Amino acid sequence: MNRNNNHLVIMAGGVGSRFWPMSTPECPKQFIDVMGCGRTFIQLTMDRFKGIVPAENVWVVTSAKYAEIVKQQLPEVPEENILLEPCRRNTAPCIAYVCWRIKKKNPRANLVVTPSDHMVVDQDEFRRVITEALDFTADSDAIVTLGMKPTRPETGYGYIQADLTTPSLRHKSIYRVDKFREKPDLATAKEYVKHSEFFWNSGIFVWNVETIVNALRIYQSDIAQVFEELMPYLATENEQKMIDERFPQCPSISIDYAVMEKAEEIFVFPADFGWSDVGTWGSLITLVDKDSDGNAKIGNRIELHDSKNCIVHTSEEKRVVVQGLDGYIIAEKDDTLLICKLSEEQRIKEFSQD
């Protein structure tokens, strides 16, 4: 594997409304130090690939309004590698754009596509899996998805059903995908976790650029056509102007639905590196350090009295004193404060929209 062909695509266009007011449309979750570790999610995402992908091969696809935040938070990423979507069209057009752009620079590119706002606990294991997956796709037309060994009957994730009977010829732990499964109800999720062939779909994909461009040509010819026509303008001074004009014409469709569920050479690499999409306050509280009363404090000046099972997230300068709460989210940012029962967090999206 030629390391110089390795590219990383970070998808950073999300709006993170479930973590309001910590996450806001002006500065969503991927740009926030959610864990209180001194690094934002997008920084942690890039950190994970040090030594695997050179900084000049890191690409970020995001909304125009986050361009400045990305430049600030990832100063090592070349400015021309920050691609700006004029509107949200789900993951397929986003991936198409960056793949055609990378292809123009290096048709031999081999790449990882990852969300920008997930968490990984075991960095070493993550790097092992990514490296082996890149090896697997460097010289083949395989699409490799990372499947997470489920630890609970989670209904918030999609699942990948593997065909465990026939491992791939070139890697004994990479299997053909039998079927992609949508987010299940609880009864179905409980069935899934009883069977060893079901994995959480992490949304992390590995493939070479030729493979994905071809797959899009076959399965999403309208999207492929847009970018074929844009090819002469990519990496020129007219790129943004033309993207702003043509990108909105793409249908809004996820890469799973657009390609994964249709492609032939699709594989799953089961992995166990402590992954979470950190999609809810409830999942965040399970991931961060807690005091002996089960309270998670993210912020420097937080005091809890007679309280348990709370998660408090504040800006560093804010002093917060909480007395007598059990099972609450307390989140404060700039001019907004939220206090909400953890068990009612699905209502936060509604609160954020006023």
Added chain:
Amino acid sequence: MNRNNNHLVIMAGGVGSRFWPMSTPECPKQFIDVMGCGRTFIQLTMDRFKGIVPAENVWVVTSAKYAEIVKQQLPEVPEENILLEPCRRNTAPCIAYVCWRIKKKNPRANLVVTPSDHMVVDQDEFRRVITEALDFTADSDAIVTLGMKPTRPETGYGYIQADLTTPSLRHKSIYRVDKFREKPDLATAKEYVKHSEFFWNSGIFVWNVETIVNALRIYQSDIAQVFEELMPYLATENEQKMIDERFPQCPSISIDYAVMEKAEEIFVFPADFGWSDVGTWGSLITLVDKDSDGNAKIGNRIELHDSKNCIVHTSEEKRVVVQGLDGYIIAEKDDTLLICKLSEEQRIKEFSQD
């Protein structure tokens, strides 16, 4: 009664730590729009005396660090009427200072001394009582205290026991004081409210300046001596310098203990104008408008969901969303947030000291 002899003394040196973080040492309760009505407590206090005391006869005694706030909030008060204590010495030295100062300007002055952070509901009744009390003391050496008809067995107030058998000769509703009573325990308070001669001590006193100066000479000769010696410097450019030097030598003692409990010509004027010292969040919540769930919202952008019996106090710009709380204080100011059960509010003082 000559209205031009009427003076008002507003004592504004308190630190209001029970309302932290709404009230802070930098800007205590008397300088805050606690009720959300657009006026601070000290402004409301002065407003009550319009038409009774001319603005040039209003005096404020406060700490040097609040001088600018007082000037801003009470621009009608002449700057030389804002007297600055170099340190806190309770109410007796504070009242002595302002009385000697007023005596120098007008030995015929007749005055009301009032705290700056109390609330009065019935302004008309308040003005009637104050006017009649000033009439009573204009030409006599009486000290008149305003006694509030108790509506509950409050343990947070001192009580005044009146001798209801012999009203004063010149006003049928002003009685001699039998005894001052310290803040009682609950059993004692319950006894008090059963008997019609017990009244809450409002801390509002009416007297003429000669009376109080003489009383201090008799009962607190050390304090009187300090101000006798300072007399030549008062209302000169050396006033502050000399006060800063001598004031700290005064003993720290309350006017109740220093004079009231010892004086002969001491009267109580029972009144019922809806008074509160607003000493606790619990008392504040009873005084402000509430929604149908018993929530008091002071601030412009407060939303409560599934919540009741809460009091929320924020700066005007702050958006606050609360879900699922019953009986809590939520107070937010600048860089501090407090969430505390109303039933545990006695702990706020401790929280504020970290």
